[in-house]
Amino acid sequence: MSSLANRLSFKHYLPAEVKEILERGNSLENANLEDLDLAGYDLSDANLQGAILIGVNFTGATLAGAQLQNADLRRANLTNASLKGATLSEAYLQRTILNDCDLAGAVLDGANLTLAFYNSQTIWPDDFNYRNSGAVGPKANLSGAYLNTANLRGADLQGANLRGAYLSGTDFTGANLTGVAFSGANLKRSFLTGACLREARLINVELEMADLRGADLTGAMLEQIESLAGADFSDVRGLSDSERSYLCSRSPKELGTWNSFTRKNTRASLNCPSRS
Numbered sequence: 174m175s176s177l178a179n180r181l182s183f184k185h186y187l188p189a190e191v192k193e194i195l196e197r198g199n200s201l202e203n204a205n206l207e208d209l210d211l212a213g214y215d216l217s218d219a220n221l222q223g224a225i226l227i228g229v230n231f232t233g234a235t236l237a238g239a240q241l242q243n244a245d246l247r248r249a250n251l252t253n254a255s256l257k258g259a260t261l262s263e264a265y266l267q268r269t270i271l272n273d274c275d276l277a278g279a280v281l282d283g284a285n286l287t288l289a290f291y292n293s294q295t296i297w298p299d300d301f302n303y304r305n306s307g308a309v310g311p312k313a314n315l316s317g318a319y320l321n322t323a324n325l326r327g328a329d330l331q332g333a334n335l336r337g338a339y340l341s342g343t344d345f346t347g348a349n350l351t352g353v354a355f356s357g358a359n360l361k362r363s364f365l366t367g368a369c370l371r372e373a374r375l376i377n378v379e380l381e382m383a384d385l386r387g388a389d390l391t392g393a394m395l396e397q398i399e400s401l402a403g404a405d406f407s408d409v410r411g412l413s414d415s416e417r418s419y420l421c422s423r424s425p426k427e428l429g430t431w432n433s434f435t436r437k438n439t440r441a442s443l444n445c446p447s448r449s
Contacts, residue, residue: 201221212230214235216236224241226249227247229246231249231251236259246266247265248269252270255275256274256275257277260280267286267288269289269290289309292310310328311332314333315335316338322342323344325344325348331352331353332352335358340358341359345365357378360380361400367387373393377398384404402430405437428443
């Protein structure tokens with residue numbers, strides 16, 4: 174099998190050439206298809222072993238039975254694609270979008286799924302332990318994961334385990350974080366703007382300079398917060414009186430810390446009563 178470095182010099186095909194090759198029944202093994210728009214294409218049973226598929230748009234495409242061993246699918250968009258029975262052994266799937274993707278019967282032995290995105294409609298092979306694969310989605314086990322500055326805007330992470338995760342600067346804008354366990358996580362300077370944090374467990378977390386403007390905190394647990402200085406809670410929804418009282422009881426130094434990004438201090442963002 175050719176190494177990834179050696180494959181980079183291979184010919185870069187165009188969409189029309191891909192269609193012609195497939196119609197002739199020929200192989201695309203080791204082909205360079207980087208960044209092509211193959212949305213809706215029928216690549217059933219195609220030989221794409223070792224192919225460079227970085228950033229390819231496969232939205233709605235059919236790859237049922239395709240041979241994708243050792244293929245490089247980093248950042249590819251496989252939304253609503255069918256990969257039924259496809260062979261993805263040792264494939265690179267980092268940051269691949271797998272929302273609504275059908276992977277029933279696919280072979281994923283040795284595939285790298287770090288930060289691949291999936292949702293509740295993604296169909297996985299029977300007995301595949303996707304929750305512990307490093308992929309990001311509902312009920313994923315990402316305990317202790319290093320996701321600093323990751324772009325998780327709009328991600329569906331409901332019920333995920335992010336205990337002790339490193340999330341400094343991570344962008345969760347508009348993400349579904351319902352029921353997520355954040356206990357012990359580092360959320361410093363994270364972006365939680367408009368995120369759904371219903372029933373989330375924010376126990377013993379670091380929220381220094383976190384941006385929670387417009388977040389939904391209905392039923393969320395905020396206890397034993399490690400740091401709160403500069404966090405902005407402007408326009409949050411569902412924050413109970415008891416949770417607001419707890420946050421407003423923090424030290425004057427924390428509450429008075431100015432957030433230069435949102436241009437407000439924590440006390441003002443929480444509408445805490447002034448202390449005499």
